[in-house]
Every structure is written in C-alpha cells, then in structure tokens.
Amino acid sequence: MIRIFGALAIGLLFGAGVSISGMINPAKVLGFLDFAGNWDPTLGLVMLGALIAAVPGYALAKRLDAPLTETKFRIPTARHIDAPLVAGAVMFGIGWGLVGFCPGPAIAAIATGLQDVLIFFAAMLAGMGLFRVFTLLRGDRGFRPPA
C-alpha cells in the first residue's frame, strides 16, 4: 500500500511540474516548436530545469547497488540505434507537432474535462493498444522495457 502511495506522490510531483511549467497547455509547446513564428523558449527552460534535478538523481542511482525499495534497478541497457527507435520518434514528433500534446501533459490536462483533450487522450490510448496488437501479431511475446 505504501508503494502505491509513493507512486501517487511521484505522479503528483510530476503533474505539478507539468502544470506549473505551462506545458499542460499545448499552445505553449507549439510556441516552442515554432521557430519561424513568435518563438516561446519556455519549453527549453523546462528541459533545463528537469535535467538540473534529474542528473544528480541518476548520478546517485549509478553509485547504489539497488534502489531504496526494490532489489534491482530496471534501467534499459540497449545502446544500438535501430529502425524502430528512429521511426517511433519520427511518428511521435509528427503527432506532437500537430496538436502540442505529449503523453505526460495529455494526462495532466484530462483534469480540465475538455472534450478536445479527452479525444486526444482516447486516440493516444488506442495507438498504444494498436502497438500492442502489432507486437502480438509479429509474435513478439516479451515487451521491451520502457524508456
């Protein structure tokens, strides 16, 4: 049960960050991506702030034998650049550029109850479900670790 509350607390922290940073608003994200328009550098500072806080965490994690509550770290070790990685990033980027939502902010924005947000979120879930069907059809039983 404590584990579940821990996940909830980390979700709250992440959601607060997405909300306070303004990234919950797709118009701000698109403002960053639109270099030829009225450019809004905010997303760059969000990334900078996130890295300032995440780099020490990962540096410390590297020195630990195990995380605080689990027996081992589950961090991807793959290093090869393959077609799925690049094709997936291209597809994600197109979808991100069309509307301005990536998964984290799309989840945080559900709270508004706006119909446009719910449609996007439902389509995003459908896309994830389709990918699952796609991997099963290919006979790929195991899932690659997230990240």
Added chain:
Amino acid sequence: MENFTPFAGLGGGLLIGAAASLFVLVYGRILGISGILGGLFGGAGEEISFRLALIAGIVIAPLLLTSLGASLSDISVSASWPMLIVAGLLVGFGTRLGNGCTSGHGVCGLARLSRRSIVATLVFFASAAITVYAVRHVIGE
C-alpha cells in the same frame, strides 16, 4: 517572445526532474509516462495498480494546485477532431515503437546520457518542429 515564462518553466522543470530522480532512487525505474501508460495494455508483467496510482497523481495535481489557489496556464487546443485523432494515434503508437517520449527519453534518457535517448530526443524534436513549420507556414499560408 511575449509569451515567454522563464521562471514558471524552470521551476516546473525542476519538479519534473525531481520526480524522475525520486522514481529511479526509490523504485529503480525510468519515469517514462508513455511506458507507464502503455504498460497497462499488458505484456510488461507489472502490477496495474502501481501504474494507475502514478497516472492518478498526474491527473489530480493540476486540480489540487488550482484548489490551493494557483492560477495555471489556460489550455488552448486548436485542432479539429480528425486532427486530434490522427495526432493521438501517432503519439500513442510512436512512443511505444520508439520506447519513450519526452519524459523517458527527453528527461531521464538525457540525464543518464543514454545514446538511444539522445538520438530519439533529437529526432522527435526535429520531427515536431518540421511538422509545426509545415502546418503553420507552408499549408497555413
């Protein structure tokens, strides 16, 4: 640049990074939202409740902040329904195929200097910027 909100951006970013640090230090995992959400479709061998709790936290956060009196950025979506559906499908499928999104590759991956994440992040930022350029300055003329 009149929309630039540097302090809110940096402060919000720090919270996102702190969440990523806590997640790896406490649970030993990458705080990748597309992976956590996509894992609900099975195959990852993970308990559903843990994923749902994290997602619930993300949904509740803005409600909690506004109820505490914070004034958050308005959400303005300017896309038609077909566009929302196409974009959602691309984001959902693409992040699973490419194994990550802005949080997993962009924040966690860059923080641990993962080669795959650096490539993915450069590719999705470039692909998104080209898409915005095409929509706003080529088609939208």
